[in-house]
Amino acid sequence: MKNELARDVERVVLFLDVNGERRDLLLPVHKTLLEVLREDMQLTGTKHGCELGECGTCTVLIDGRPELSCLLLPVQLQGRAITTIEGMAHGAELHPLQTAFAELGAAQCGYCTPGILLSARSLLESNAKPSRDEIREALAGNLCRCTGYTKIIEAIELAAGRMK
Amino acid sequence: MRDRPHPPLRGDLPGERGGENLKVVGRPLPRVDAAAKVTGRAMYADDLLPARTLHCRILRSPHPHARILSIDTSAARRIPGVVAVITGSDLPIKFGILPVTQDERALEHEKVRYVGDPIAAVAATDEEIAAAACDAIAVEYEVLEPVMSINAALGVPKDERIQDYGGPNNVHKFVALEFGEVEGVFERADHVREDVFFFQGNTHLPMEQHSAVATYIDGKVTLWSSTQVVHYVHRALAKVLELPMHRIRVIGAAHGGGFGGKTDPFAHEIIVAKLAMMTGRPVKCTLTREEVFYAHRGRHPVLMWVRTGVTRDGQITAMHFRTALDGGAYGSYGVASTFYTGALQTVTYDIPAYRFEGCRVFTNKPPCGPKRGHGTPQPRFALELHLEKIAHDLGIDPVELKRRNFVKPDTRTVNWLRVTSCGLEECTEKVMVASRFRERKKQAGHGMGFAISSYLSGAGTAIYWNDMPHSEVQIKVDRGGVTAYCGAMDIGQGSDSVLATIVAEELGLQPADVRLVTADTDTTPIDLGSYSSRVTFMAGNAALEAARKMRALLVEAVEAGGHRFEDVTFEEASILAEARFGTLATAGSYTPPKIAGPYKGSGVGPSPAYSYSACVVDLDADARTGLITVNKVWIAHDVGRAINPLLVEGQVEGSVYMGLGEALMEEQAFRKGLHKWPSMLEYKSPTFLDMPEVETFIVETIDPEGPYGAKEAGQGPLLPVPPAVCAALHDALGVWIDEIPVTPEKVVEALRRKEKGEPARYGPSAFPSIPYPPTIKVEPPPKDPSATAASI
Structure with a gap:
């Protein structure tokens, strides 16, 4: 059985x-x-x-x-x-991606957010200044139904700029 | 002494045209729950695991239509680890979201009506045991002929009807209304055109699968659920479990996406509550992704026929609109959905005479219900393309033709809907200018299309008839801190942030300073939940009233102490007020104005305010492959006032995304009674790679009744996207695709027909003969725009 x-x-x-x-x-x-x-x-x-x-x-x-x-x-x-x-955060200090996602409204329901943040972190660790197309390519496997992806891309660009 | 300036007190009436000196309203602040969401600490229903929780799995029907002859659970009960097994005889009472269609059972023991209909449930010590026990339940069926299309549902059933109400045959609901006289007007029109359209069904596909956890302690059920409406779940639990409402508590957990798909009360919510009562242990049920496709309540497939009469210069003189909705197996919101397929055509275009006939049928598929735009994206698609075609017939620029027919602010439509603020003109101008639509060059394979829309800022009437408020807010201030309580459920759209922002604005604080308790039927006053884009308008107005009362108490206490309110901190003011008045608690509520017209069915369509959107889509289309690449979308949205422009943009962008998914790929389709693709891989939705650039314009018309003038943002901007895609495709390739989704196969087929000299279109050829009942004739409202239903 x-x-x-x-x-x-x-x-x-x-x-x-x-x-x-x-x-x-x-x-x-x-x-x-x-x-x-x-x-x-x-x-x-x-x-x-x-x-x-x-x-x-x-x-x-x-x-x-x-x-x-x-x-x-x-x-x-x-x-x-x-x-x-x-x-992802260092103690109470958020990772720059987390801060950027919060500031730019890149999380709505927030359910896909952990997976997207980790994919984005991996991207920025191998490519510190990705183009929009490179961001789209790297995150193509992460679905989000709330945001239309726009603010996520903007938040990743903001974080990349700050991490330089 | 002061650390933060207070805003000046602005009158007592909610919705007053304020605007000056706003400190937090209108600022692009992060949502109040942003940190929890970016750190993974927000607790969704499936993240909850009380000690000793049992896991529940549900046995579902493998047949689209069958009588249940017997259910044998004895083998399942013998499996070690199985604690309880229930069937339909344990939960025989029927429920449903609408009072008129109480046609669902948490578990069905007589008859199943779609593949996925729940039959039995098991609570076990782990999920694998529960699943194995479901496999061990023996069900004997008498299989019946399934009814799988609108046409089949209109005909005589081979075996028996799906439901035992409605009719004839498998018709669920008819609507037939006429406002003014259309026939004579058609005869006198310079041009009359008829078209047929089809909008395929699709589903919400929230990232979070539905989940619910129940406990039963001290004779009380507590349920945490990923619902959009704690109150309606509360009502359904009370009815089916036969418990008084005060012995049930429903709490909305952090919410992983709704889009309308978590607005009905669901079987699994009732089942875990029942199992918790039987076992005395917490019980959890999280649907699998496949089960989420069966839970559905998504976009109705709708077949539409429209005939419009116009003058030579494109002025609409009369319109006759027919719809046929494929409702799936149960009622859900379907009666409302049916009305909605005819209600809002008049809210964007001035139609002097209007006839609407609607019909919803039952089929052996998962029940359809409300998805973002509820019943209105389908007719919006048809209407926009139909007018586009009329413009081509007359040789008038389609944008110009539509503009000539735009409704004006502060008017009443022929079907009695009250229009107040209306930013259609401004929205249109924004996208026209930004997209350089008028300057575009004609180029094969490249096109641009334009469409508009409107949507409710909350339904003007409740699901169940009553005279009570639709939203209530309480505010407590003690020892320098402020807490706001409201039943509203934040499903990701940011309703918690809206509440905090309004309270903060009135009390001179920042949104992050306001503690929130929301969506808990024990501790928060009623709100009817997150559907019909109602929360900003309704809970927002309730919060505004409660906050202004609290502010008045603080001001009085400060002034009694010989100070000016502007010179003290909030903490100091609150200490003075608490010392003077004792417990500081205020309340506010919102009841929509009674503006429905004087006819049966007038309850669907009225809203205290309508949002407006205009959209331009730019795309490339490959004539060889039929592949469409959307390059850019410009969208302008009249939100009344953006309480938080960041969140408004997010709603608009998300709507555009979902509209593109529906326009180009999303499809809930069936083969021989089975869902063709109940998985996220095969049910195609847009990825990062599919999403074009979106340029968003927020238009503020400062609605006279919205909180600070705000209206809705979460649904209206989806609506113009599918028709704008089709208009752009026609601009690119010269073919009409009159059927959503616009797949490459349909484009190639339309081009093939064009080459053969056949009509250059793909879409339904005819509208079926439907035995609509005699039309109810309704006198249009008087032309005086200040007249209301009550005053006539």
Whole structure:
């Protein structure tokens, strides 16, 4: 029966580096990083829009690169640096992207915002002064239904200008 | 002593034409919840996990239309970890958003009407167990012939009707109204034109899947939900759970996007409350993305026929508009949607005689309901293109023809709608000049198109008939701090920021200084929620009244102490006032004026104020592939007054985006009873790469009744985008696409027909024969613009 399959699962002990903190976990091997972040670590800043790799909402950074946490298994990620939205600010000091998003109204409902901020951070770390087309290309995998993207692009440009 | 200047006290009436010396109103300040949203700390419904929470999954129908013969849950109940299983017999009472269509059950045990209709629900210790238990429920069906189109619904059903009300056949609702006499006018018109249009259905696709968490403690249900309207959920829970309202508390969690899709009370909200009552534990249900497509309540597919008579110089003399709405399986807001497909044509164009016939049918699809623009983007698309074609017939510039027919401020339409402030002319001029529309060069493959629109600043009548206010605000001041309480739900549009800004303006503070408690039926006074673009206007006016009363108390106490209000800080003023009066609490409310016309059905359409928009779309279209690239959109929006221009721009840009998605790609389509693409990958929506540059102009007409003159911003600017795209496409390639969405296949097909010498268009060929009832004739209002329904 399916329920027995669901219960009788292989579990693994894992050490994950999340936002610079080492976390020790005992997890079913099939549990996605998205589920582990939200359910086992209470890092609910990472959101989900489809859980099928379609919308970009659950984006986190793995060694600085944007990845979809709904498609990743923690067993793949030992020794890798995982960054979530909770790890974006330095203590109480917001990342310049976060400040720019707040100032320019780049977040409306805010649900896609964590994933977009992390994708944008990765972009600015590899390209300090991206063109509008480069911003669009880098963020094409992150859907937003509220903003029409315009203010997000403006906020990324504002942050890039300030980070120089 | 003073640290912040106070604004001068400006009269007592909400909506007074103020404007001078505004300190925070009109400033592009960050939203009050910006920090929570950019740090991931805003708590959405699915982020909540009370201790011992059980997880709920819902078993849904795999058939579009079937009778349920039996449901066997015994195997599911035996699964370890399963705590409760419920079926329709546990929740038999029907509910629905409109009092006239109480046709839904949280769980259906007699009959299912679309793929996705809920049948049973399981609460288990984790979600996987709950899902496995749903799989273990055995349901025996008698499969019925599904009804999947407007034409099929109009015909005699093969097996049986979808609902047991309405009719004939699967007709849900008819409307037939005539304002003035159209037939004689058509005969006398210089030119009469008829067109048929189709607007395909599409869905809201909020980024957040619907989610609800319920607890049951001390005999009271508490529900946190991603709803747009805590009050309507509250009412539905009370009815279905058979509990008095005071034993239910509904709280709006941080909201991940609505667009109308979270305005109905939903099955999962009732189910988790019931399961929490049965198990004594918190229960949570978060819909999967596929389930969100089934929850739907999105844009109705609408087939439209329009006939208009005009004079030689393009003046409209009469219009006859027919609509047929594919409603899906349940009522939802559908009765209102049907009226809306005919109501607002007259709010942009002066139509001296107007006849409207509408019809909504039931089909075996997820129920349609209100999506951004509720029932009006479809007729707006048809009307704008129809007038464009009339202009071509007459050899008149389409912009000029439309302008000649614009409504004027402070008038009443033929269907009794009261127009106050109206910035149509100014909006049109802004986009004309900025886009250099008139100077554009004719060039194959490149085109520009123009369209206008209007939308409500809140519906003038409530969902259920009553004489009570539509919005209420309380303000508390103690020990130097101020808190505002209101039932309004911020769904991302920024209603919390609007409330804080208005209270701050009146009390001489910054928005961030105002604490807010919103969308909680236990602690906040009523607001009817975030739909019909009502919150800025209605909650805003309620906040203004409450804040001005509070300011008056502060002024009195300060002056009694021998000081001038302008010379003390807010904290000092509040201490003086609390010492003098005791508890400082004020309240304000807003009830829309009674302006509906004297006829049945006049409750849909009236609004205390209408916003206006004008839009120009510039695009390239490839005649070989049919691919359209939108280069730029110029849009001007008459918002009355921008309480926060940053948030207004955000609403306008977001509307343009959603309008482009509907115009070019979004489509809720079905094959053999199944949704063709219930996923975010296959249901195409615009990405960063698809979105053109948008240049936004805010036009301020200072509405006489809006708070500081403000009107709506969140819906109206979507409406002109689809017709402007089609007008631009005609400008580029010389073909009409009379059907939304405008896909490359349709463009190529229209070009092929043009080459063969057939009519250069793609769209529906005919409007079906519909047995509309006899038309109700309504005398138009008298020409005197100051006349009101009450005074006649």
